Amino acid sequence: MRYLTAGESHGPQLTAIIEGVPANLELTQEMIDVELRRRQKGYGRGRRMQIETDAVHIVGGVRHGKTTGAPIALTVENKDWKHWQNIMGPDPISDDEQENMKRVISKPRPGHADLNGAIKYNHRDMRNVLERSSARETTIRVAVGAVAKALLRQFGVNIAGHVTEIGGVEAEDRSFETLGELQEVTEESPVRCYDPSAGEKMMTAIDQAKEKGDSIGGIVEVIAEGLPIGLGSFVHYDRKLDAKIAAAIISINAFKGVEFGIGFDAAHNPGSEVHDEIVWNQNKGYYRKTNRLGGFEGGMTNGMPVVVRGVMKPIPTLYKPLQSVDIDSKEPFAASIERSDSCAVPSASVVAEAVVAWELAAAFTEKFGNESIDRMLDQHKRYNDYSREF
Numbered sequence: 001m002r003y004l005t006a007g008e009s010h011g012p013q014l015t016a017i018i019e020g021v022p023a024n025l026e027l028t029q030e031m032i033d034v035e036l037r038r039r040q041k042g043y044g045r046g047r048r049m050q051i052e053t054d055a056v057h058i059v060g061g062v063r064h065g066k067t068t069g070a071p072i073a074l075t076v077e078n079k080d081w082k083h084w085q086n087i088m089g090p091d092p093i094s095d096d097e098q099e100n101m102k103r104v105i106s107k108p109r110p111g112h113a114d115l116n117g118a119i120k121y122n123h124r125d126m127r128n129v130l131e132r133s134s135a136r137e138t139t140i141r142v143a144v145g146a147v148a149k150a151l152l153r154q155f156g157v158n159i160a161g162h163v164t165e166i167g168g169v170e171a172e173d174r175s176f177e178t179l180g181e182l183q184e185v186t187e188e189s190p191v192r193c194y195d196p197s198a199g200e201k202m203m204t205a206i207d208q209a210k211e212k213g214d215s216i217g218g219i220v221e222v223i224a225e226g227l228p229i230g231l232g233s234f235v236h237y238d239r240k241l242d243a244k245i246a247a248a249i250i251s252i253n254a255f256k257g258v259e260f261g262i263g264f265d266a267a268h269n270p271g272s273e274v275h276d277e278i279v280w281n282q283n284k285g286y287y288r289k290t291n292r293l294g295g296f297e298g299g300m301t302n303g304m305p306v307v308v309r310g311v312m313k314p315i316p317t318l319y320k321p322l323q324s325v326d327i328d329s330k331e332p333f334a335a336s337i338e339r340s341d342s343c344a345v346p347s348a349s350v351v352a353e354a355v356v357a358w359e360l361a362a363a364f365t366e367k368f369g370n371e372s373i374d375r376m377l378d379q380h381k382r383y384n385d386y387s388r389e390f
C-alpha cells in the first residue's frame with residue numbers, strides 16, 4: 001500500500017490518494033470523520049480549530065460502503081480558505097498585486113521549515129514553505145490512517161494513541177488493565193491522558209504557557225494489540241517494520257525522537273532485565289512473560305502489543321519573540337506573531353495512532369495479500385493456526 005497527500009494549510013483542500021487497499025473492505029465517510037473529530041479536539045489548540053470542522057469526501061475507490069480495489073481518493077476542505085482565496089489562489093497575479101500582497105513572509109521562525117525551505121526552493125515569500133510544512137497536513141494523514149484502521153479492525157487489531165507527558169507533567173497512573181479501558185478514559189480527557197490528576201496539571205501547564213506567549217511539547221504513546229508474529233522482516237534494512245514505524249513517527253510535524261517498549265532505558269539495564277522470556281501454551285501459542293521490547297525483535301512483530309512513544313517539541317510559532325533575521329533587510333528582528341496553538345500534543349497522539357496504523361496495515365497487506373479482504377482473512381487465519389502450533 002502507498003499514499004500521497006497534497007494541499008496547503010490555507011488552500012482549498014487537502015487531498016490523498018491511497019493505493020493497494022484490498023477490495024470489499026467496509027469503508028464509510030463516517031468511519032473517517034470520527035477520527036478527524038478526535039484529532040480536532042485536544043486542549044491547547046488555537047482559534048483555527050474553531051474555524052474548521054473537518055469532514056472527508058470519498059471521491060474514488062469506494063462504492064456503496066465498500067472498497068473496490070481501485071485507488072481511494074479522499075479530500076478534506078479547509079473552511080479557512082474563504083479568507084485566503086486571494087493570497088493562496090492558483091491563478092497568476094500581476095506585479096502590482098504581488099507588490100501589495102499581504103502576508104508575504106520574509107521573517108523565518110526559528111524551529112520551522114521556513115528558512116531552510118526558502119533557500120532550498122528559492123522562495124523569497126516563505127509562505128510557499130510554511131503553507132505545506134504546516135501541521136494542517138496531518139488532517140489528511142489521519143483520514144488515511146482511518147482507512148488503515150478499518151482494515152486492521154477486520155483482523156481484530158486494536159490501536160490506541162494517548163498522551164503520557166506534557167510540558168514536564170508526567171502521567172503517573174498507567175495502571176489500565178485493557179486497551180479498551182485506556183481508550184474509554186483517554187477519549188474523555190481533554191489532553192488524552194489516562195491519569196486524571198496529571199491531566200489537570202497538564203491543562204494548567206498549557207494555560208500558563210499560553211499566558212506567557214510560549215508553547216509546550218510532550219510525549220505520546222501508541223499501543224497496538226492483536227498482531228501476528230512476523231510482520232516486517234529481518235532480512236533487509238528497509239523491511240524492518242520497527243524502522244518504518246520510527247520513520248513514520250518522526251515524520252509527524254515537530255517530532256524529535258522515538259522509542260519502543262522500555263526504549264532508552266535499555267541502555268541502563270542488564271540484558272536479563274531487557275529481554276522478554278518466551279513461553280507457550282495451547283491456547284495462545286508463543287508469547288512473552290513481559291513486553292519490555294515493545295513488540296519487536298529483529299525488525300518483526302513478536303505477537304506482543306507494539307508499544308511506541310514519540311516526543312514532540314513545543315510548537316515553534318510563538319507570541320514570545322525569538323531572535324531571527326529578515327531575509328530582505330538582513331536586519332535582526334525579535335518578534336514574529338502568527339496565530340498558532342500553545343500545545344498540540346493531544347492531537348498529535350491521534351496523528352501518531354494514524355501513522356502507526358498505516359504502517360501496520362501496509363505490513364498486513366504485504367504478508368497476507370491485498371486483492372480482496374476475504375482472501376486476506378483466510379490467509380491470516382491459516383498463518384495464525386500454523387504459528388500457534390509451530
Ligand code: EPS
Pocket residue numbers: 009046048049052080133134135136139317339340341
Ligand atoms: C499550524 C498553525 C495553526 C494550526 C495548524 C497548524 O494554523 P493557522 O496558521 O491557520 O492558525 O491551527 O493546525 C491546523 C490547521 C490543523 O488542522 O491541525 C502550523 O503552523 O503548523
